[in-house]
Amino acid sequence: MKRDLLSKSLAQMGSKATEPAKTQEDAPRSLKSMSDVLSQVSAQAAQDVDVNDIADSEIADRFQVEEGLQDLIDSIRASGQQLPALLRYRRGAGPRYEVVYGRRRIAACRALGIKVKAYIKEMDQREALVSQALENSARLERSFIEQAIFATRLEEQGFNRVEIGEVLAVDKGTLSKLIGVARDVPEAVIYAIGAAHDAGRRPWLELRRLIKATGARDVVSLVPGKGAPAERLNATVAALQAAEAKQNAPAPAPSPAPPAKLRGTPVAFAARGKRLVVEVSAREEQGFLSFVESNLERLYQEWKQRET
Numbered sequence: 505m506k507r508d509l510l511s512k513s514l515a516q517m518g519s520k521a522t523e524p525a526k527t528q529e530d531a532p533r534s535l536k537s538m539s540d541v542l543s544q545v546s547a548q549a550a551q552d553v554d555v556n557d558i559a560d561s562e563i564a565d566r567f568q569v570e571e572g573l574q575d576l577i578d579s580i581r582a583s584g585q586q587l588p589a590l591l592r593y594r595r596g597a598g599p600r601y602e603v604v605y606g607r608r609r610i611a612a613c614r615a616l617g618i619k620v621k622a623y624i625k626e627m628d629q630r631e632a633l634v635s636q637a638l639e640n641s642a643r644l645e646r647s648f649i650e651q652a653i654f655a656t657r658l659e660e661q662g663f664n665r666v667e668i669g670e671v672l673a674v675d676k677g678t679l680s681k682l683i684g685v686a687r688d689v690p691e692a693v694i695y696a697i698g699a700a701h702d703a704g705r706r707p708w709l710e711l712r713r714l715i716k717a718t719g720a721r722d723v724v725s726l727v728p729g730k731g732a733p734a735e736r737l738n739a740t741v742a743a744l745q746a747a748e749a750k751q752n753a754p755a756p757a758p759s760p761a762p763p764a765k766l767r768g769t770p771v772a773f774a775a776r777g778k779r780l781v782v783e784v785s786a787r788e789e790q791g792f793l794s795f796v797e798s799n800l801e802r803l804y805q806e807w808k809q810r811e812t
Contacts, residue, residue, distance in 0.1 A: 557601055604625075637672060656686040688716060700734045707738060707741050763781060
């Protein structure tokens with residue numbers, strides 16, 4: 505399915521490239537030209553590149569390249585590198601190239617002490633990001649939060665939401681949720697939790713809601729230092745849910761005032777709302793309570809006559 509989405513996106517971009525453009529600024533150049541760029545890349549031969557000549561991408565779409573890396577190392581050791589990476593030329597001091605996609609392949613080749621097979625293409629930042637998003641969308645299952653962070657990075661680079669939705673193959677509603685979580689959950693919390701591939705979107709949406717509802721600031725201190733990322737996410741959500749429940753708990757009712765003493769007697773009384781409480785502290789005085797009870801009607805009639 506991911507491959508189909510990639511093919512569809514490239515076909516759409518290729519069709520856009522044949523339409524007459526009004527001006528260079530009127531059309532999304534990166535999307536319009538990406539079909540041609542990737543076609544040129546696939547047509548050229550891969551080169552063997554020293555991994556020390558490659559700088560990492562400024563915007564990564566995965567949190568940890570080390571996850572499952574040993575399996576890839578073993579595969580390349582046994583069968584060689586099957587899929588080339590894609591690099592673009594850099595400007596200025598430092599490594600000659602920057603990775604567009606294939607970070608894990610480069611990491612595996614670095615661990616093996618061998619050169620990496622890679623295509624090399626002159627690309628600007630926007631073209632590189634689109635290519636990175638499309639290729640990785642076809643091959644990788646990004647977690648919800650990895651997708652969210654990458655979407656915000658694309659937006660910061662000037663991509664509009666229609667373009668971001670196209671390259672990430674998500675609808676408008678999903679994209680809004682992705683960017684909302686990435687904006688409202690502090691990055692320190694996100695990276696302390698990790699990619700959480702098994703978590704899905706709901707815990708992240710709940711975490712966002714809780715942070716906004718409770719006004720919690722030092723959320724990173726609630727993230728456990730141990731456990732899998734999904735476990736850390738769930739534990740953080742549970743801690744904030746407990747804080748929310750405490751905030752919303754009703755205040756305890758005030759303790760009623762103690763009954764007033766009838767001077768010189770063991771009798772105490774207290775008016776509490778619509779009730780009158782009469783108490784005696786001595787057993788031999790309990791008859792007074794029966795006396796009051798038997799005279800209530802008379803007392804009421806006397807009060808009524810006085811009121812009228």
